[in-house]
Amino acid sequence: MELETEKKTESSDSSGEDEEEEHKEAIEKTATDSFNFGKVEECIKKPLNSDQALPSTPALQKAFNKPSSKPAVFIPVDRSPEIQEARLKLPILAEEQVIMEAINENPVVIICGETGSGKTTQVPQFLYEAGYASSNGIIGITEPRRVAAVSMSHRVAKEMNISHRVVSYQIRYEGNVTDETKIKFMTDGVLLKEIQKDFLLLKYKVIIIDEAHERSVYTDILIGLLSRIVPLRGKVRKPMKLIIMSATLRVEDFTDNKKLFPAVPPAIQVDARQFPVTVHFNKRTPADDYNGECFRKVCKIHRMLPAGGILVFLTGQAEVHSLCRRLRKAFPFRKNKTEEKEESVEETRKFKKSKQRKTMPLPKIDLNSYSVLPVDEGDEDREAEMDEDEDAVGSDIDLELGDDGLEEGEKSDSSLPLYVLPLYSLLAPEKQAKVFRPPPLGTRLCVVATNVAETSLTIPSIKYVVDCGKVKKRFYDKVTGVSSFRVTWTSQASANQRAGRAGRTEPGHCYRLYSSAVFSDFEKFSPPEITRRPVEDLIIQMKALNIEKVINFPFPTPPPTEALAAAEELLIALGALKEPLKTGRLKELQRAKLSCPISPLGMTMASFPVAPRYAKMLALSKQHDCLPYAITIVSAMTVREFFEEFERPAVSEEETEKLKGKKARVTQMRRIWAGQGPFQKLGDLMVMLGAVGACEYAGCTPKFCEANGLRYKAMVEIRRLRGQLTTAVNSVCPDAGLFVDPKMKPPTETQVTYLRQIVLAGLGDHVARRIQAEELLDEKWKYAYKTPLLDDPVFIHPNSVLFKQLPEFVVYQEIVETTQMYMKGVSAIESEWIPVLLPPYCHFGKPLENPPPFYCPETGRIRCQRPSVFYRVGWQLPAVEVDYPEGIDRYKYFAKFLLEGKLGSYKRCLLSSPLTMLKTWSKLQPRTEILLKALVSESADSRDALLAAWKKNPKCKCLVSGGAGPTPAGPGSAGWLARGLMVKAG
Template structure:
């Protein structure tokens, strides 16, 4: 109505100027006679006008319209301004060059001198003048080139005119009022042009051809700033004196990283800040040798001008240690900001922190590190090295990472799952920080980065970030391929190659790459016995039996002589440095590789010739793998003892994460052990496969750090070219994602499929992860789509309150669910200890396969540890708890003992794992205390072992956490199976979502017990798929703990349902099946399922007085017995139907809901109950109601 009132009589309300049209009157010519001649008519009617109404014209007031200039037109006009500026500067430059141009006589003299000196035929000057007059500066250029340049400029002008005409048409259609092109407006336009200020006319947009383009934009100069620094601004007013008054703040017009961001020219100039660093002279001298020092200016300019930068440099370029120092000196940590550097491995974070601190001569308070359970960060920290998982946890607390000014993601080529998720999250955090004028710089550094995943991924970075490539300080490395590729015992070839290098080649460290911790320890064992090093200890080094058998005739007290390398030539006698290979056969390839058996290795190595009394330099052999204690890892960075050669046997930890000094020879087995997980079932398997070409290059590069080196690849060049992939597969494609999905949902990312991953995971992985979270209760069950179109429209399940509690815990969702349930049964200390043991892998040291070669003391220690584990397992429910009970009691016994080192050595427990468990227990205890106020948990060193009742509850909690990791023993096999196949299937189990049989691992406590139903932590495939960390469960717990995975039958008629006064609910007996394979379980008494029958049975028990005992005295006076409620013909009775409808309307199916309804309405069910009684009982019922 408001709009109609404003329009009422709008035409009449207009105050218009009216002009009278007198053209018709002016056409009338009057020729009147003189008054003396007027005799035939009256004088008063001398003029007779035409009987037509005069014509008027309403002139409306002119309205000034503002033409909106689009972004595209704005850019075009700015380009014109820039082009004219360049033309002006070009003419000035030409004039300046012409003023200093050499004359023709001087050019002739120079040509003459040149002829005499070179005595060669001079090429004719194509553009030189012959008349001696000074020619134009550009006359020496190619005239065809000038013509081509003019044609290109004309084509560009034509294209710009066509685009501007299209833009004008769009503006005319979009504008609310059209601009009149009358002569009056043209005149006003000319006047306005004449009144322009000198500032406006100097912008070069007042030319004749420009006037045509500006018909719809009379004065575009008022909307365009003179400088080309910004490409998108709001309107600005130009005052009369020519100054520009900005009405609003400028906006960012170029889209960078997903938001409107300023270009490098448009960004405000950054204040020059230099933070002095007092380095030691020797450190400064070593820094200057790094290749990245020469690229400091280029790196810092790119970081200043771009929010995201990719830095690619080979190993040895110095990017990890020097880029943080560049940023520190440039002031990025000056105003309270922190420079954060992430590393994929803990050892790299610690070693890089120590290295940078020593180079900058700063304390650990300024240059700190933070890894899981350990760190030395302080409020004074400016440079923080950490693992990628630590930063991922921090981004959950502070999504914008407010305390950081720069984030460096180092070693991005390893493509860990946390690094990929962090890149996706930070690609959205950086633009938000840019808008809030608190910019965050993101630097992604790598040795061999797959650039296509970042450059061509526009979902990740909408504007391609710049890539800076740094050359490495790499000495030439000679690559030696094998002619024969070993198939089985490749560890034997590694051993032989290391021995040859040590015996025949000059001094220099040896770095050997193998696949696993077991191979590292095995190879170190053999190399130490072959080339023993006496570290000054009195005890004699242990020798393997195969060497002892060959040295029975030698003296036992024989000692190795002291050897100095200065007494020998650096070149071997009659040997080539390349080591002539023994394998001359054809290449034998194999697709898969089995585990290396130590017995086979020993049998092959035992055929090696004995050194006897030959004087050989000792070999200082050191292991290197991720699970090695920190103080033992640090030994590889120290110089070896005098007159010893360093030999490091390592996994792929030494590939890029750390740099070991003084390495000259690299032995590359070409193998890598990778953990693969089934995308649906989550079953894990470690496969030994060929590594990638990028990894092989990194391994070879380790030999060229101190000088020319050699890399011996124990595979042929054909295998390298044909079987090696270019890059390793990202981790996000090889592992389950339930923990990542839960954290992303906790951050508010509901549509996980649309997340900007560098490499998107398979959709099956995400669906399987969300399904598991739904089973665990972290997500609600999504609605079932009614049509095919609703599949994409329906939102995913929402995060529940249990899911939010689970996301706050720094552990897997399975273990987080256990902690949530532990609070209900007051078992939190036991569950925290058990979860800590389950989180840390390989708590117990494995029994060595070469026990027969071990000493008697070692054999006794292993037997003692095995007996202690059997004792810890207990009996009854404690024994059925299985391996988790073993973990729990070993942790409690270690805390009770107090001396962790002695305890671990005595019971064959890994010391580093036990320390990690202690730190995780402390972290989980603090987290739970913060989440549950008033709990006040603490780590009790004198914690008593769990009782048998506690063990039963712990088994149920394990079943709730390992809901999808349930297995059933296979008791019956088809009769038509052959006997051999039946023998293979002996003691086998079947899992919920896999058709392949599995077995309990031989090291498990339940290996001989073999319960019917078990839960397991994971499946590890070696010779057979084995279940590890196994605990027994009962089938009758499935419907109570995991009802979402059960399918129930109808309630049994016999025994009939009953009402439980304590629970206040109706119970019945049902049978059913569990899981997708429909494992049946026995008939159990459970709560009556929801449905109309539940309300009928509850109504019956209400009438019988079971729910309210006060109503029992009215049962004999009822018209019909209460059992009528559950008869199939009960609908024929109106009083029965009304009672059921009343219960159904209020959703009353138990005693609690009934009392709640009576608290709201005291007459609830009174009328329905009175219909079952005669009238003489109504008064007594009304006095009693409600019968609570």
């Protein structure tokens, strides 16, 4: 037994499949065997060429029953002539043979090709035609976004002229996969879940990870897992191919990572069919006012340059709306009937200045060629002599001429109508859709966007990009988890991605509002997401795959150790991981802490597709019929931006009034949904429950949402998530018999109290306590709360319904730091619940002697009253009934109650009083000492433990009597849903 544990800890693998000997063995040999198929070509920059045939292995040839260079099977595809023609224009088609040879001969291949290369649509078709999906095996492609998975499956089905039954998709809430499916597009999270059901992914012959350069957390984990799965599949003689597709050449994290791929996988580069984009840097970089600079640049472009849409990149909603307002004011356009006419005739557009000016031929600068470093240093100086303000790299178009200093007066010019549209993720979909329609006749389209336009949404017909060079990003404090949003410079890769948005339909221009020197100081790539955020959700998923030593997992880029430790600590506190034994040295303890195995509760939690804190809430909600409510609350907490945002600057007086009215309405509804008295104590979570309940009752219509300031999209997502969570709970607990009830009744007062306890159990590390009057030394702590991990005061967010209530103890969903630290999603809790529900966060004192310890017939354990203090802050918590602490005294009490007959119905003549058992060792009589020693040696300090000892060694019974043992009372099992939850309500 010990040997085995030892072996496990020592082995370098981390994807332990210990139930399957074969797999385990194979994992350990991964490094030596599985990746040695073929010597690997290290051509990162240049395409492979076909006469550089890669060496192949007999094993693989046998596996596919064909020589390596030529597929033995060819599955015909009946494409339409138009599709054929369009396909042939894609550069990737010329590389088909090269790509397929590399795939045939290597288990892992990387394909680099920028947007427009056609890799996402074509590579699956290559594989299909080469027979990779011909016999009992399918081709899986992961996308980081749902829309992409759906639209790509549609497009490929159309190109191949094949039914959706064969080319299908699967995303979180829907899919059209059938038994006939051969090509399956899915989101990366879907595949990760599938690995939990079938670690070897046996139904797939090929997995393609698309958009790997985006480095989404699931993509990263998938690549780590697949780096082990692929060789394992070789071991079981069912080889699988892994293809990693990236839009950038930054693949060193995959290629130069020996832990991930011991042999360097070949990387093939394919060209993209993009139009050239000329990049213009500003001579000077504005200190702060990039918004004003954006405005001026758009004005110049609009006044002087030929037709073509403008896309502006800014950092947030407020900026987007404010620029929209300024631009609309400067270039108003009157809506008329022609607006409805969809066909916009380029020739009829009037561009005052640009018509007078000679349009210069656009310079041919390939976006690729400068993407690493700006090539303009020389030009910059040359341009500087002629132009103080701006260096137009490689371009003769001078925006400075004809500038009439518009920014001062911002006088409006209605002869040059500009059709200005905002675009950001939280914008209602129908408003987002506007940017894809042609602008009204005689106007120019100008989209003012956040980062959504960089990856998620592609607007055609953009010719000019204005890039402020900034992004707004979320930052997490690794220790406290407090998050904040900061605006920083973007990365070179992302600036290039933005520039590329100007070359989708014709050659374009990108205006960067910063100098090339500033650009070259940008980091090359943004750090992968997994290094920047808490990882407890990922860690629990990995633990559920029996990956215990997460620290050894072959992450393409590992999360910081602090983040791993924080995740492990939280999961232990939630009971999802088995706590390491407290014996041993500190160092060993530290190491053990990073390799805790998952607990049964953890397995249940991992099956719920929500954050571990919320999964814990679900796992505790069976009692008192709380599940439907807990599911609803958890769904609402998971879906972001529940309420519509009305804080933006209004365009008109009329809008100002409208926004004001809506804001007032939301505030009013919040108060109504929060309820009164005991209901209100559930706080913001009660608002969520009330809002979802009311919305569903009304049929979840856009109208209801609009009228009540709810985001329709969010409400639909909550509805779907409730459905998914209901199914998930039913499957771990079939007798729950849950269903989603659109006419769900409000919870009772008692249920609300239980819900508060459930919420506390999940948010144990998010408890805060109001500063008491006597502690108030500094004004800055007025109305403030203290938390265990933060030195600074935190406050209830003004939007919270508890903002004015200021309950003594609260839990919060998250803390966001802006001007101060604000708690959001706040519920009030009672301090006496804390020691009962959150023992890991409490330091308990000695058991009270009054009331005395007692035997609990339900659990078969010794119970007692213990006072405690909350961790790190030392808040005194009321004494509560808990299990008697481990140790000799527990044995003594157990012996005492045993002798008293508390465990069973037998009565014996005892020579001593059971009370003797509580005396110190020295005062014990020999016969009682024997009993105590026996109990200790058998670790029998509870009924279950004693029964186990008797089962193992029936002789033990003699120690107590000669008679029948105690009869076990009730089920001893402590199933996760059965556990005696909760403090008495009220």
